Amino acid sequence: MTAQTKKWLRFWAVFAFWLVGDLWSKHWADVSLATPRHPLPVIITEAEATKPLGQILTDRFGFTETELPGVLLRMQKLQPAASWAASDTPFAEGSPAGRARSMWVFWRDDRTLPPRRFDLSDGTLTREWLGLAHPDKDPAAIKALQTEALATITFGDWFHEVFRKLDSDDVAALFADKRVHPMAPAEAAMTPQSPVAVGETYLVLERQIDVMGDWFKFTYAENPGAAFGFLKGLSADARYWVFFILTLIAFIVIGSIVAKLPAQSWLVLTCFAGILAGAAGNFIDRLRYNYVIDFIDMDLGFMHWPTYNVADIAIAVSVVLLLIDLTFNKQSVLAQKKPESKAQATDAAKAKG
Numbered sequence: 001m002t003a004q005t006k007k008w009l010r011f012w013a014v015f016a017f018w019l020v021g022d023l024w025s026k027h028w029a030d031v032s033l034a035t036p037r038h039p040l041p042v043i044i045t046e047a048e049a050t051k052p053l054g055q056i057l058t059d060r061f062g063f064t065e066t067e068l069p070g071v072l073l074r075m076q077k078l079q080p081a082a083s084w085a086a087s088d089t090p091f092a093e094g095s096p097a098g099r100a101r102s103m104w105v106f107w108r109d110d111r112t113l114p115p116r117r118f119d120l121s122d123g124t125l126t127r128e129w130l131g132l133a134h135p136d137k138d139p140a141a142i143k144a145l146q147t148e149a150l151a152t153i154t155f156g157d158w159f160h161e162v163f164r165k166l167d168s169d170d171v172a173a174l175f176a177d178k179r180v181h182p183m184a185p186a187e188a189a190m191t192p193q194s195p196v197a198v199g200e201t202y203l204v205l206e207r208q209i210d211v212m213g214d215w216f217k218f219t220y221a222e223n224p225g226a227a228f229g230f231l232k233g234l235s236a237d238a239r240y241w242v243f244f245i246l247t248l249i250a251f252i253v254i255g256s257i258v259a260k261l262p263a264q265s266w267l268v269l270t271c272f273a274g275i276l277a278g279a280a281g282n283f284i285d286r287l288r289y290n291y292v293i294d295f296i297d298m299d300l301g302f303m304h305w306p307t308y309n310v311a312d313i314a315i316a317v318s319v320v321l322l323l324i325d326l327t328f329n330k331q332s333v334l335a336q337k338k339p340e341s342k343a344q345a346t347d348a349a350k351a352k353g
Contacts, residue, residue, distance in 0.1 A: 003263035010266065011258055011273045018277035022310040026285065029295035029309075030114065032207070033220035037117045039104075039203035041078070044196045053202070054192025061207060071204060072190045078104065078201035081178035086171040090120055090158060091150035097182075104203065105159075106179035107166060115203075117183075118162060165290045208297075219297040221307040224290065240286060247283045250276060265333045267325055274318035281311035 034040040040061075048056050054072070057063050063071055082103065083096070090097040097120065104115040156171040166174075174180050196202075209218040254272050261268060285292040294307040326334045 007258075007261070007263040007269060011269050014270050014273035015277045015280075018274050018310070018314040019281050022277065022281035022314065023284065025295070025310045026281075026293040029218065029220055029293055031112075033209070033218060033295060034114070034204045034207040035220050036074075036205045038114050038220055038222070039076070039117075039205045040114055040207060041112060042202040042204060043112065044198055044200045044202075046198050049196060049198045051196070052192060053190055053194040053196050056196065057204070061204070068192050071206065072192065072194075074205045075190055076184055076203045076205065077190075078203060079181050079184045082175070082180045082182050084155060084175055084180065086156040086159075086168065086175050087154050089151060089154055091153055093151075100182040102183040104181045104183060105174060106181075107163070107170070107174065111179070111201075115179075115181075116163065118159070163290075215299045215301065217297050218295050219307060221294040221297075222289075222291040223294050223307070224292075240290070243283055243286055247279050250279045261333055267321065268333055271318040271322045271325075274314040278311035278313075278315035278318070281314070282309075 031040070042056065042060065044056070048059075051059075054068050057068065057071060082100075084090075085096075088096045100120065102117060102119045105118050106113070106115045155175070156168045159166045159171045159174075160168065190202075208220075211217055254276050258269060258272055282292045292309065292311075294309045294312075296309060296313075297307050298305040322334070325332045
């Protein structure tokens, strides 16, 4: 095996280590951590139907007796699927959605994966904006303008607008497969002794894991931007193309640099592999979800560090090591000057002579 072959094997091994670790940890966060907009579904199996709800939650998630009351207080029971269609207009007068204001959408094919919460708030917001834009009009006129502005918007249009990952075909499939559920009105709080039935689905709306108290925990978060929320303000389409171009440039630039590095420069090779793996891991998330999953939450007391993930660690650690190598290692390949060509050496000699 040649030195160059060993170099590339080492590079791709480090790349795979970081990439697999990043994707696995994000999947773990996706199915293990919950927020009010990203709940964990609990589908009651036949074996669990004889147990009370509290025992099922303890068996699945390891909740303690002191945690259970708070968890149950914020849980919801999933209501039957809506009988709406993608072509229905949720904001028009007499909408099939009726008085529903929020819904749970299992936007992925697997119903064991967390659904996404959609809020039918556009009507209220539009009325407020129209009121601000036309302060001289009375409420009846404002409502007429609102009705006209929203009357033709369908579920297909609206779902795509609030979540770019879904196109018209995806929305049609959601309703056809009964994966859209109106959110239940406020109910009496569940108790650890609440009975369950086979096939019922309960939603855990809050779950985080404290690793070392308040200053280090795992909390689910979605980042539509880059590391630490960079470019978060851009539109979804603009972010996609910016990150696609940046990732492509990173692969080309780093690949060309690694190809020219000597085989013995293992530290620099390892760092470039980590940077490339981190960029690839976050970009894969953007392709799949249009956002990046973050879950490592650190509160240092004097500063609450932005939530991050393993890909961010790979990039940050690799960049710091490259800077250290460039600063303190006089033999670093990054600090070595490019050898002079024969013509340049001849010209330099003439200039001296």
